Amino acid sequence: AQSVTQLGSHVSVSEGALVLLRCNYSSSVPPYLFWYVQYPNQGLQLLLKYTSAATLVKGINGFEAEFKKSETSFHLTKPSAHMSDAAEYFCAVSPNNFNKFYFGSGTKLNVKP
Amino acid sequence: DAGVTQSPTHLIKTRGQQVTLRCSPKSGHDTVSWYQQALGQGPQFIFQYYEEEERQRGNFPDRFSGHQFPNYSSELNVNALLLGDSALYLCASSLEWTGSSYNEQFFGPGTRLTVL
Numbered sequence: 001a002q003s004v005t006q007l008g009s010h011v012s013v014s015e016g017a018l019v020l021l022r023c024n025y026s027s028s029v030p031p032y033l034f035w036y037v038q039y040p041n042q043g044l045q046l047l048l049k050y051t052s053a054a055t056l057v058k059g060i061n062g063f064e065a066e067f068k069k070s071e072t073s074f075h076l077t078k079p080s081a082h083m084s085d086a087a088e089y090f091c092a093v094s095p096n097n098f099n100k101f102y103f104g105s106g107t108k109l110n111v112k113p
Numbered sequence: 114d115a116g117v118t119q120s121p122t123h124l125i126k127t128r129g130q131q132v133t134l135r136c137s138p139k140s141g142h143d144t145v146s147w148y149q150q151a152l153g154q155g156p157q158f159i160f161q162y163y164e165e166e167e168r169q170r171g172n173f174p175d176r177f178s179g180h181q182f183p184n185y186s187s188e189l190n191v192n193a194l195l196l197g198d199s200a201l202y203l204c205a206s207s208l209e210w211t212g213s214s215y216n217e218q219f220f221g222p223g224t225r226l227t228v229l
Contacts, residue, residue, distance in 0.1 A: 004155075
C-alpha cells in the first residue's frame, strides 16, 4: 500500500528565505514521487517528479527535491522564496504503472513581504 | 491546445439528487482519471478510464460511476448525493504508460460541487 504524509499544513516564510516543505511516503513497491502546486481556483500543476533516475530532482520555478530512500522522504526546497510561490503544495506517490496516485493532505505556503 | 477542460465550473445540488460532471482530456491523451478533493484535503483517487473501460478504482462506493467515450472524453456520475460529496472534482488526463517513460498527468481546473 502507498501513502503520503506532509508535515505542516501551513508554512510561512519571508520573501527571500529558504522554503522547505516536508513529505514522507510509505510504499510497498519502488515508488514514483511527485510534487504538485495548486493556486486558488485552479487545478494541479506538476512541479517535479522522481522516477528512479537521479535522486536530486530539479523542477520548475527553482524548486528541487531529494529522494532519500533510507528516510522515506521527498522534501521540496527552494533557496529563495518569491511572493508568487504562495500556493498549496501536494506531494504524491504512484506505483510504477501510474494508474493511481496517492496525495498528501497538502501544505499551504505563505510568503511574507 | 486547450488542455484539460471540465464542465460545469460550479454546481449546486440537494441531497438525494444525481449529478454528471464532464471532462475533455488534453489533445492526444487517451487516459482519464477522476479525483475528489474535499476542502482542506488532498485529492483522492476515484477511478481511471482507458479504452472506455474502468481500469483502476479507489475506495469509493458504487454511487460513483463513470464513462469514457470513443473520443476519450469522460463523465463522472454520482447518485444519491450526500452532504459529504461536496468537494472539488478534478479530472486528469495522460497518455497510456508504455513502460518506457513516465507520461505526465495534466489536471483540469475542477468542478466545485456543493450539496445542500
